[in-house]
Structures are given as C-alpha cells and as structure tokens.
Amino acid sequence: MSLQKLTALRALMASQPTALAAYIVPTADAHNSEYIAATDARREWVSGFTGSAGTALVTADRALVWTDGRYYTQFDREADLTLWTLMRQSLPDTPTMEAWLLKHMPTGSVVGADPHTMTREEWTPLQNALTKAKMQLVAVDNNLVDQIRQDMKDPPPPRPCNKIMHVPVQYTGKTAGKKIEELREKMKEKKASALVVTALDEVAYTLNLRGSDIEYNPVLFAYLVITEQTVRLFWGTGALPAAVANALAAEGVAVDARPYGDVAAALTQMAKEFSESGEEHSIWLSSDASEAIHRAASGSGVLSTPLNLISEVSPVTLMKMIKNEVELEGFRKCHIRDGIAVVRLFRWLHERVDAGDTVTEIQAADKLLEFRKEEQHFMGPSFETIAGAGENGAVIHYSPAREGDQRDIRPTDMFLLDSGGQYLDGTTDITRTRHMGTPSDEQCDAFTRVLKGQIAISTALYPQGVRGNVLDSLARKFLWDVGLDYAHGTGHGVGHFLNVHEGPSGVSWRPYPHDPGLKPHQILSNEPGYYKVGEYGIRHEDLVITVNVTKDSDHPRASGLLGDFDGRGVLGMETITLVPNQRKCMKLDLLTDFELAYINAYHTRVLRTLGPELKTRGLKEDLAWLERECEVITRT
Structure with a gap:
C-alpha cells in the first residue's frame, strides 16, 4: 500500500489552491507530544515506519524520513526501501530537512505543512530560510494525510477522550x-x-x-x-x-x-x-x-x-521538573515495589530457560506485567516493554510483536529488558541486560564498559546549574577508549505519574535546547548502552535523583570534596532503581577498586531493601535468587 499512499498524497499536493512541491509529515500531534495517539500517527501510516520519532518529507519524486540512531535498524526492517530513503540525522554528513530543501527544491517552490503539527520554534526558522531562498512555507490547516486516509476508506480513528x-x-x-x-x-x-x-x-x-x-x-x-x-x-x-x-x-x-x-x-x-x-x-x-x-x-x-x-x-x-518531597518519597517507594516485580521476573525467566522450557520475548514481557499488577498503586506500564533477545536486543527501541513468528529466549542469548511502570506515587523506567547462559569474552567486555559508564554518571560530582550534556561524555569514555559508542542519549527526565520522558533537562551528546541547568530534586535516567547490530544489545538503566552533596553526605565521593564550586553548590545523584546487575557478565580486570566497591555497596542496598519484603510475602525462591545475585564480588 505504500506506493498507493504516496501516489494519493502527491495527487492531493498537486491539487491544492497553490500546488505543493513538498509536504512535511512530522511525528506529532497538536500538543508536541513525544508519543502520540493513533489518530495522529500520520507519518507512520504513510511510511510504514513505526518508530516513535521521525519526520517525513514527500516531494513529486522523493520520499524521505529523518530519524535518529535509535531507529536505523527498525526503519530498514519496516519501510519500503524502494520508495523511502532514510536520512540518518545522527550522522554529521546528513543534511537537515531544511538544508535538503534548499539544495534540492527549485526557486519558487511551495512547501506545505499542517501548522497544528509544527511548533512555532520549528516553523519560524524554516519559514525564514525558505523565504530567503525565494521559496514559501504555507500552512495547510486541513491535514493532507487525514484527507487521503478518508479517500482511501482508511480513516484515522477518533481522537480519544477517556475517563479522567x-x-x-x-x-x-x-x-x-x-x-x-x-x-x-x-x-x-x-x-x-x-x-x-x-x-x-x-x-x-x-x-x-x-x-x-x-x-x-x-x-x-x-x-x-x-x-x-x-x-x-x-x-x-x-x-x-x-x-x-x-x-x-x-x-x-x-x-x-x-x-x-x-x-x-x-x-x-x-x-x-x-x-x-x-x-x-x-x-x-x-x-x-x-x-x-x-x-x-x-x-x-x-x-x-x-x-x-x-x-x-x-x-x-x-x-x-523539580519534584517536591512528597513526589520524591513516592518515587523511592514505587521503585521498591517495581524492583520486586523485576527481580521476580528474572528469577522466573532464568528458571524456565535453564529447564529447557520455551519462553518467547512477548511471554517474558507479559509475565513482568503480571508481576507488576500485583504491586500496590500500579496503574499500567509506562511504555511498551522492550524485550530483545540476541539480535533483537541491538534494535534500540525494539518491541516484540504478538503476530507472526515469536522469538524464543535461548540459553545462548544476551537478553535486554527495558520496561517501566506507572504508579500513583511515581513512574519507573529500568533496563537490565542478562546473558541467559555463558557470555563471550567480547560480550563481557562490552557489558563492563557500559556499566563503568553508568557508574561514572551515578558517582559524578558537578556544579549546580551545569547542563546535562556536559555529563554525557563521562558515560561514553570507556566505550570510546576502544572505538565503540551508542546512538542515543544517556539520560532523560521522568515525570511523576506522568510521561516517562520529560523535559526540559537530559543527558545527551546533543544539548537539550531549553535545559535550564541541573538542580536538586530532578529525576533523570542513567542509561548508557552498546549495540552490535545483528548479534546483541546491552543497556544498563537506573533512575536517579539529583541531590545536594557536602563532605558529610552519603555519597562515595563526598569525603574528597575540597570546595563547593565557589558557592555554586555541588550536585550528585542518588540511584533509586533497585535491581542487581548480572555478576557473571562483569569483567573484573576492567573494574577499578572504586567501581567494584560501588557495585558491592549497591547490591547490598538492593538486598537490604527488597529482601525483607520478599521474606514477608513468603517469596522464598525469589529471595534465594536475589541473595545469590547480590553476593559480594571479590577478585580471585
């Protein structure tokens, strides 16, 4: 259907009162939402690419989608590559959509867009650039994709208006x-x-x-x-x-x-x-x-x-962006309950796979949801669970489909599980990567380098007011040392029983445009990764609270403080996610004594916090599994 959709859209572009030489289809609704309702999924409908970010541009003879490194593999899988061209916007040589239009469209061209789906911040610079090049950006109030959906007897679903x-x-x-x-x-x-x-x-x-x-x-x-x-x-x-x-x-x-x-x-x-x-x-x-x-x-x-x-x-x-004390306490409490659900899932999963049972990615995701539903104040998942076994783990925003062939989780797989929950008292987002059998030396090396990057972020001290992008290189350093990297940011803000991705702050190689600088009592994710396309993916993700740090604080670097950045104040991070990292994937000769002490202290806290609750509930097998996973790691 992709060709039919493009043909219909191009015909409608040509029939406008002023014929359009190009039409922009963002991934957007009228509220600049990152995640959108089905009624607004216009770019997905016309291109077939289901990733949550990207902008399509359709001309008389070209169809292009700009998206970032999280989705390159997914685009190649989903889009008709004979019709659509991927513009890899994370790469320095890839022109922006504006630059592409200026280079490829002739003088006098008219570019159309629905003004409800573009922000003023996006619209004005594009309009100015096109005007200077003697082209036009015109507002098309009746969205053309919606019109062709009606014409093709595939109308968009009604806008939701559910119970509040x-x-x-x-x-x-x-x-x-x-x-x-x-x-x-x-x-x-x-x-x-x-x-x-x-x-x-x-x-x-x-x-x-x-x-x-x-x-x-x-x-x-x-x-x-x-x-x-x-x-x-x-x-x-x-x-x-x-x-x-x-x-x-x-x-x-x-x-x-x-x-x-x-x-x-x-x-x-x-x-x-x-x-x-x-x-x-x-x-x-x-x-x-x-x-x-x-x-x-x-x-x-x-x-x-x-x-x-x-x-x-x-x-x-x-x-x-700044959480109050009630919100912060809610975050801490819901992460205890969420940690219990994730621990139970991994104990169950390892037991099933070790026994030779067939467990698919979607079954693992469903089982985790089952465990979360048992927890107090659970309101639903905070995003679609990413459960990627083996090569699927290398697809950064992969989610298993319920239709078609189901991918089993095998003893030879590195398994990446990124999931989260919405609770009345907070929102969670956690990723853990576990090998279901015996990891290779290469996998252990990558696993440990990603973990070192996460520890670097979680133990960093920095001036209050510094922007999040300043911290990003700390997480990548140990991958960069050997020529490796990952094509996504290192951290995002998180809402309180709200959107799991929340601005305006974050930790990324790209500066967040409106980041006012980090302050105490923000919630951020800390999630470096590494992905070997076609083989496996690794990501470690915790949520953290930004906190004030003095020499007397409970922070692994507090005792070494000599100043407070000339009165600006010292910030650090308090990790609130409570699930152990897999010990057998850690390459101890890559870990410093400081890092090993941090891991052991974290695992001790996880066991001390979750253990009594598991014991009270009579979850003896889960407790025994957690005790093994949290055993102190020593160098041989």
Missing part, C-alpha cells in the same frame, strides 16, 4: 490551587495577561488530573488557559465530571470547562477582547506550542496589529 481522574494531594504534594497561584505570580513577573498551556503533561500536572488518551502516558487531550481571574479547560465536550470538578474546587480551583475543539476560536476571541480594551496585553505560551495556537493567541489574521506573544519555555515545565 483526580490525583489527591497525598500523592502530588501540592494542590492545583497552589500551583495556579504560583503560575499567576510568574505571569505578573512577565506582565502576561494570559498563560496558554498546550503540552498534555503540563495540563495534567497543573490540575492534578490524569487520563489515558495516549497509551502509556497518563494524559488527557486538553488545553488550559489561565488568566488573572479564570481557569479555562478545553477538554472533550466541555462537560467536566462532577467528581473531578468537586475535587478541583476543594483544591481551590473553579474550572470553566469548554469543548476541546473550541480552543482556537476562544483564543482568537480573547485576543480581540484584549485588543479592544485599550490596554497593552501579552500572551504567554511555550515556544513548543503549535504554530496554529500561536496564530490564534495573537489574533493573527483577525487583528490589524496582533497581540504580543511571550514565546519561551513554559513555567509549568520548569515547575514540574
């Missing part, structure tokens, strides 16, 4: 009323008359609401508009459930609920009213908000002089 829930302050640590009060103080500082919140996790966080409109992400399709006097929520049909409205009222928030589809008209009307007041007004919204929302909020096309927009990092994203 209110999360009590015993889990959130702060009422919605207090959050809005703090946001209004920020608005006064910015002299903003309104704050438009467009990111789904920001809406959910601000109002202490959660939904299920995007799989694995407990968010609801909604917009939030806050003024000095009002709080307007654009959601569903505009009828907020009484229980939710009452809970919000108890937290000091009276919500004016309106239909989701009315947001653009409401913003335009607000712009008109502000303009007619005779006073100066500015609207604050994230630079990650869509081009369409920016236009509506400014009154573009309606007002002769559009309103001033403050388009920058959202104050909500900076607020939710």
Whole structure:
C-alpha cells in the first residue's frame, strides 16, 4: 500500500489552491507530544515506519524520513526501501530537512505543512530560510494525510477522550490551587495577561488530573488557559465530571470547562477582547506550542496589529521538573515495589530457560506485567516493554510483536529488558541486560564498559546549574577508549505519574535546547548502552535523583570534596532503581577498586531493601535468587 499512499498524497499536493512541491509529515500531534495517539500517527501510516520519532518529507519524486540512531535498524526492517530513503540525522554528513530543501527544491517552490503539527520554534526558522531562498512555507490547516486516509476508506480513528481522574494531594504534594497561584505570580513577573498551556503533561500536572488518551502516558487531550481571574479547560465536550470538578474546587480551583475543539476560536476571541480594551496585553505560551495556537493567541489574521506573544519555555515545565518531597518519597517507594516485580521476573525467566522450557520475548514481557499488577498503586506500564533477545536486543527501541513468528529466549542469548511502570506515587523506567547462559569474552567486555559508564554518571560530582550534556561524555569514555559508542542519549527526565520522558533537562551528546541547568530534586535516567547490530544489545538503566552533596553526605565521593564550586553548590545523584546487575557478565580486570566497591555497596542496598519484603510475602525462591545475585564480588 505504500506506493498507493504516496501516489494519493502527491495527487492531493498537486491539487491544492497553490500546488505543493513538498509536504512535511512530522511525528506529532497538536500538543508536541513525544508519543502520540493513533489518530495522529500520520507519518507512520504513510511510511510504514513505526518508530516513535521521525519526520517525513514527500516531494513529486522523493520520499524521505529523518530519524535518529535509535531507529536505523527498525526503519530498514519496516519501510519500503524502494520508495523511502532514510536520512540518518545522527550522522554529521546528513543534511537537515531544511538544508535538503534548499539544495534540492527549485526557486519558487511551495512547501506545505499542517501548522497544528509544527511548533512555532520549528516553523519560524524554516519559514525564514525558505523565504530567503525565494521559496514559501504555507500552512495547510486541513491535514493532507487525514484527507487521503478518508479517500482511501482508511480513516484515522477518533481522537480519544477517556475517563479522567483526580490525583489527591497525598500523592502530588501540592494542590492545583497552589500551583495556579504560583503560575499567576510568574505571569505578573512577565506582565502576561494570559498563560496558554498546550503540552498534555503540563495540563495534567497543573490540575492534578490524569487520563489515558495516549497509551502509556497518563494524559488527557486538553488545553488550559489561565488568566488573572479564570481557569479555562478545553477538554472533550466541555462537560467536566462532577467528581473531578468537586475535587478541583476543594483544591481551590473553579474550572470553566469548554469543548476541546473550541480552543482556537476562544483564543482568537480573547485576543480581540484584549485588543479592544485599550490596554497593552501579552500572551504567554511555550515556544513548543503549535504554530496554529500561536496564530490564534495573537489574533493573527483577525487583528490589524496582533497581540504580543511571550514565546519561551513554559513555567509549568520548569515547575514540574523539580519534584517536591512528597513526589520524591513516592518515587523511592514505587521503585521498591517495581524492583520486586523485576527481580521476580528474572528469577522466573532464568528458571524456565535453564529447564529447557520455551519462553518467547512477548511471554517474558507479559509475565513482568503480571508481576507488576500485583504491586500496590500500579496503574499500567509506562511504555511498551522492550524485550530483545540476541539480535533483537541491538534494535534500540525494539518491541516484540504478538503476530507472526515469536522469538524464543535461548540459553545462548544476551537478553535486554527495558520496561517501566506507572504508579500513583511515581513512574519507573529500568533496563537490565542478562546473558541467559555463558557470555563471550567480547560480550563481557562490552557489558563492563557500559556499566563503568553508568557508574561514572551515578558517582559524578558537578556544579549546580551545569547542563546535562556536559555529563554525557563521562558515560561514553570507556566505550570510546576502544572505538565503540551508542546512538542515543544517556539520560532523560521522568515525570511523576506522568510521561516517562520529560523535559526540559537530559543527558545527551546533543544539548537539550531549553535545559535550564541541573538542580536538586530532578529525576533523570542513567542509561548508557552498546549495540552490535545483528548479534546483541546491552543497556544498563537506573533512575536517579539529583541531590545536594557536602563532605558529610552519603555519597562515595563526598569525603574528597575540597570546595563547593565557589558557592555554586555541588550536585550528585542518588540511584533509586533497585535491581542487581548480572555478576557473571562483569569483567573484573576492567573494574577499578572504586567501581567494584560501588557495585558491592549497591547490591547490598538492593538486598537490604527488597529482601525483607520478599521474606514477608513468603517469596522464598525469589529471595534465594536475589541473595545469590547480590553476593559480594571479590577478585580471585
């Protein structure tokens, strides 16, 4: 069907009022969500490539997808390579989409895009570059992929509008009323008359609401508009459930609920009213908000002089980045429960494989979900489980399919399991790599180098305010020493019973564009890896809390401190993930005494924390397995 879809799209491009020479299809919804609902999966539908990141560009004779190193192998497997070209954007020689357009499209070309699926931050530079080259970027409000889906009798599914829930302050640590009060103080500082919140996790966080409109992400399709006097929520049909409205009222928030589809008209009307007041007004919204929302909020096309927009990092994203004490304690507690589920899975898996039983990747993923469901406050997985045996482990974002042939987990396999859970009191994300039999010397070498990189990050001390990308090389150093690397970042932020990937901070070879610098009480992942395509993959992932460190702190490097970076303050990391790393894959001659002591101390803490709970539950076999895995490692 790929050729038919491209043919239909090209015909529709040619039939526009101004014919389009190229059309951009991002992996995006109207909220700049990283993970999207099926109704917004336009790039996936037209290209066949199911990876969670990538941008397609279709011209009269070319079809290209830009994506990063996590998905190269997956693209080659899924896309029709006779029709689609992979643009490997992690490689320095790969041109950006903008550069490609400037080189390959003739003067006068018109490039189209749906302004709901591109942020203002993406739209404006591209528009400026094309204009300088005597080309045009035009807004196509009716998405062309949606139109051809209708024409081909394969319409996109309806936009989800599932049941929403209110999360009590015993889990959130702060009422919605207090959050809005703090946001209004920020608005006064910015002299903003309104704050438009467009990111789904920001809406959910601000109002202490959660939904299920995007799989694995407990968010609801909604917009939030806050003024000095009002709080307007654009959601569903505009009828907020009484229980939710009452809970919000108890937290000091009276919500004016309106239909989701009315947001653009409401913003335009607000712009008109502000303009007619005779006073100066500015609207604050994230630079990650869509081009369409920016236009509506400014009154573009309606007002002769559009309103001033403050388009920058959202104050909500900076607020939710720093976890309060209640959220932090929830993270610690849910990682104990999650650690028990993962330990039980690995004990079960090794027992089954050692006995010669057939266990497939999907069966292992299902069994882990079964164990997680037994844990208190479990609400569902935080993403689709990555369970890659052997060569599948080298596909960075691989997930086993339920259809077709199932891959067994064999005694000769290196098995990579990356999974996570959503709990009322926090979110987990953990990767452990285990060999199911006897690892090769090469595998042990790579396993140990990746582990050394993870230890380097988890034990690093650094100045408060340093950006996460500064730390990235620490994790890669031991792979770089022998000419190896991995094609993904080293860490991402994590939401509290929210999106497992959360900005604006992270640890990556590419700087996070809005990283304000690391501060205490952030949650980050620590996940270096190595992937030998066609053979095996290795990744070690823990979640950590950024913490203040002094000479008296419980940190392996605290006693060596001589200063505090001239008053800036010293930050380190507290690892909260609680699952042992496989001892038999460690190459001890590569580990320093410091690293070995760190591993032993970590394993001791894992056993001390999880052991009593396993004993209380009568899980004797799981406890015995954990005790063996956490035995002190000594050099022979």
